[in-house]
Amino acid sequence: MYIKKILLVIALLGLVAGGIFAYYVYQAVFSPNTNFESKSTTIYLPTDATYTELIEVITPVVNDIYSFDRIARRKGYVNSIKAGRYIIKKGSNNNEIINTLRSNNAPIHVSFNNQERLENLAGRIATQIEADSVSLVTAFKDTAFLNEKGFVSENALAMYIPNKYEFFWNTSATQFRERMLKEYNRFWNTNRLSKLKEIGLTREQVATIASIVQKETAKVDERPRVAGVYMNRYLNGWKLDADPTVIFALKKHRNDWDTVIKRVLYKDLEIDSPYNTYKYKELPPGPISMPDISSIDAVLNYERHEYYFFVANVENFGYHKFAKTIGQHNRNKKQYINWINKQGINR
Template sequence: MYIKKLLLLIAVIGLIVGGLFAYFVYQAVFSPNTNFETETTTVYIPSGTTYSELRGIIYPLIKNTSSFDKIASKKGYTNKVKAGRYILKKGLNNNELVDLLRSKNTPIQLSFNNQERLENLAGRIAQQIEADSVSLLNAFKDEAFVKEKGFTIDNALAMYIPNKYEFFWNTSAEQFRSRMLKEYNRFWNDERKEKAKNIGLTFNEVTTVASIVQKETAKVDERPRVAGVYMNRYKNGWKLDADPTVIYALKKHKNDWDIVIKRVLYKDLELDSPYNTYKYKELPPGPITMPDISSIDAVLNYEKHDYYFFVANVENFGYHKFAKTLAQHGRNKKQYVDWINKQGVNR
């Protein structure tokens, strides 16, 4: 009788212990363990993060840190922390949290446009991925890479086609650069290559002309016409006489890229710079800004016409008045000069 009671007691204790063990296992593995009120929160884990460092990132977002540590250890995550961007959902349990941190690096939508120099591009990209602006700029200006891929430091900006791209946040500078080269080669498809050949420009020259068009007009529908003016001048051996190239030359000469120049003066046209298209017939050494795809395509599909001149249209702001002769242009220009003088714009 005593033995039966003892066995029954042991069985009851076993059930209790087993139940408690199962409860604690359930709590550790399957019970919700998040500590934030929003539906989701985003975690960024830098490259090279150790599990000890991860604790500083993840602990504020979970309720029971010790249970998380146990599951992370059981699943081998403590020795294999993975960098990336992770979106945690409210109410996840430890098992789900660890699985998410192991395998669900969520990409970002990266975008850039209208960057004036490689330095500006590096700063813009550094705001969106893990790589810092210094490492990005070093990658962009790597002379061996630039030369191997058929660019120069002056025209290397042409390799970066402005658009929206999907990237992992923990992308390195070199990985970003390599991806952009692939996108550049994809952009210059057979159709665009043929069009560039037909107008007698290299890909980089197309981008350089497009950068001038980009600066001249913000109106997408007007860009093919503006491009047509510059192509008329270029094909007939004229200087491009483009104010935006003078402004770029001035900024470069002064090494002041924040200066705002609203009006080009006659004395500015004398600046001796390969970017000054009032002084030299050749195209500038590279783009004066990052042109939109619409500007590049505007050059490749420039409007065929007999216009050689244009000036801002003060009767339809944002657009321009085009002229075939210097006399007609002189009348249009006078209207613009009179207007700008009334505005008191001296620089």
């Protein structure tokens, strides 16, 4: 009888211990374990991150790092850390957090436009994905890649079509470049290639003219007309005489890309540079900035007209006055010069 009582007590103690253990396991696995007030928080795990680095990143996010660590080890997550951007929802338990870190790398939207050089593009992209600007510039200027794909360093900017794209945060520099090449080829669809053939230009030439058009006017509805002026000049063997190309040439010559030049002076027109379209009839070696889609399409669908000249319209700011003859243009230009002198803009 006495032995039976002992066995009963032992059994009861075992049940209690088992219940306590089961409760602990349940708490560790399924109880909420987040330490933030917002609906969610985002963490970033760099490429080749170790488990120790993961613990450093996740510690501020969870209430109980010890229970997280224990469950992570039991689930075998310690040896399967994956780089990426992960969104942890408020109230998530350890099991849900670990499952998120295993398989829910959240994509981001990467956008860019109006970049003047590959270096500027790299700086812009580096603020949005893991790859740094140095690795991006190296990838963008890789001679072997450019030669293989039919580009040179001067026109490589044309390969990057401004838009909003979905990427994983841990995209590498070469992965970004390869994706942009695919987007570039997708952009130049059958319709655009047909337009290209119709106007007798290459994709790179269109990008170069489009970059000038974009610098000349911010008004999307005016871009086909401005493009028409430059196409009239180009197709008739004229020099383009485009102020933005001179500004680019000056910046490049001085290696000063931060300077702001609001007024091109006559002495500036003498700079000896292939980008100076007042001196050379040939198109510049490449884009003087990153043309957006509206500027590219403006060139492909340029307005057919007889205008060869244009100047800023001081009566309708942002737009331009167009002229067919030099006499008419000089009258329009005089009005603009008088206005700009009154503003005291000397440079």
